[in-house]
Amino acid sequence: MLKPWLGRAAVLALPALPTLLAMLTTAVLFILFLLIQEQPAWQAGPLVFEGAFGSMFAWENTLMRAAPLMLTALCVALPARAGLIIIGGEGALVLGGLAAAVTPLWLPALPAWPMLIAMGVAAMLAGGLWIGLSGWLRQKRGVNETIGSLLLSYIALAIFRHLVEGPLRDPNSLNKPSTPPLDSGYQIGVISDSFYVHWGLVAGVVACVLAWVFVRYSVVGFSLRIVGGNPRTPRMLGLPVDRLVLLTCVLGGAAAGLAGMYEVSAVQGSANTALISGYGTAGILVAFAARHHPLGIIVCAILLGGLEASGGLLQRRLGLPDATTLILQGILFINLLAWEALSRRTLDWRLWLRGHWIAAPSSRAGTTEVSHG
């Protein structure tokens, strides 16, 4: 007779099954793709791992990339709780970065902490307003939020380029148009000299945990689940649907804007076009891989950050183009969605397991009857 705890473990592990299968098929397809290209496929796999998690330096590189991914993924995952697919995180990120970069120019000289807080608030306001606009357009004007947020993102990138190369450009930045560099006092440092990752990582993890508490334990989070589940029920209950949807959009946008602030004040030192590096797009993948679960985002962001971090190593050691990691991401995303088809089955299997394995027929005759029916 099989032990009930084994059954419970299986019930807990089942939801992860589609994700695991997706990762497995991704690995197989990626190796096949490289073999067809007559590339050294068998070396690529271990190298991806080595470049992502093989050394302290690799870990630092990975986590440095994971930090903005956690925040841009929240920009997708929070609105997704209310049933929206927002894909304009890139625009919120660059506008947030720009807002953070110009705040010290427009405010009087302040000590470091108040200034950093002001920069963070400015970045979150810029990002929150931009994504909030997508949500507003959807609720009030019926504009599809996926296309709307993407168009707004393109517009944001155009505004960003125009301002950085025009009115806000530092005349001393010759080759790479930038805003004036941040005063060194306003730059965010690393967590410690032996752990060379900037504080954005802490911000990302904290934001994800807060988001989890918010959607899991708050009344608003519970209402969101109703809003995301069905368009009619929340109206019948009299829930303020528009306000709830807007709230998730503003919070998500604020997270993406904050990612821009950390990129400016901890990595670039000023706002320039290096901010447009695809963190917003990769955040979409992270959020979907985590099934919009805030804690899952932390794990998935680290995995994807590692994938991106290993790109340099693949380029140097095997001479693979930098688009290799982009392909790998694409295959991964396709597989994650395709294996999602299995999740209804896993639900059935869970119920079956509960009925047949955990609850022994003799002691819980009643429940087995129910699960049969």
Next chain:
Amino acid sequence: MAETDLSIFLLALLAGAIRVGTPFLFVSLGECLTEKGGRINLGLEGILVTGAMTGYAVSYLSGSPWLGVFAAGLSGLALGLVHGVICSLPRVNDIAFGIALILFGTGLAFFLGKDFIQPSAPMLPSIPLGFWSDDTRVRSALNVNVLFFIGVALAFVLHWGLRGTRWGLVLRLVGDHEDSAQALGYRAAGVRILATGVGGFLAGVGGAYLSLYYPGSWNEGLSSGQGLMAVALVIFARWQPINCLWAALLFGAAGAVGPALQAIGIGWGYYLFNAIPYVLTLAVMVITCRPDRTLSGAPGELSLNR
């Protein structure tokens, strides 16, 4: 002086409407076909880039740009079929899958296209409709690519095909009301897979236009979101192929404002003027969409409406 400037500007705008609008036309016709079947394929953006790379590579390797266009269409067909098949699985969101296809298509094109950035491939020919003029500017503006005329013809063929043929009626039935199609014995999934595949073919051809005519080279910054704007364009066109033609010309003209202003020496705000198509798309959607009712002409099974 100001008068000649204005005429040069208008001429550049007209030329741009056709030149920039042609890829819009192909992609939007493809998207229109896909959406008539009740699915949305945001992945046309990725297909466009893959098509551009395939067309350029095949044209360079074979020496025939038309073979390149055909190969680009086939690559689009393949990716479109992938979208169609996987979105037929239960619980797979077509919008999310489109985003995945954008990543995959661009990654594939950038990976395989690395070797084709440098060499120059034979370009598609154009018809000199400005032969009557002595002005070189008029001549170059009226050089119209053959693909544009094919696209115009295609818009009319699709318009007729969707109304007047059995195929068109089945496609519209599947897109409007899946249950009735099933009751009549048509399998919705099969029809949709086919429509998405053909839509992908057209988007691939649109991509080949980008790399083989205008701008006429292969590089990684070739597409600027035409594949995504096509989705909005189809909404603007109310799912009518002939309206897609007018909408594509309008979007082409909007995209040509920036370069046209540069032609008369206004360099200020280059990036802002290049964003005009996005602003226009958004404005169109704000004007045409309403939260409380679905748009007239929208296929009933479309996930945009649910």
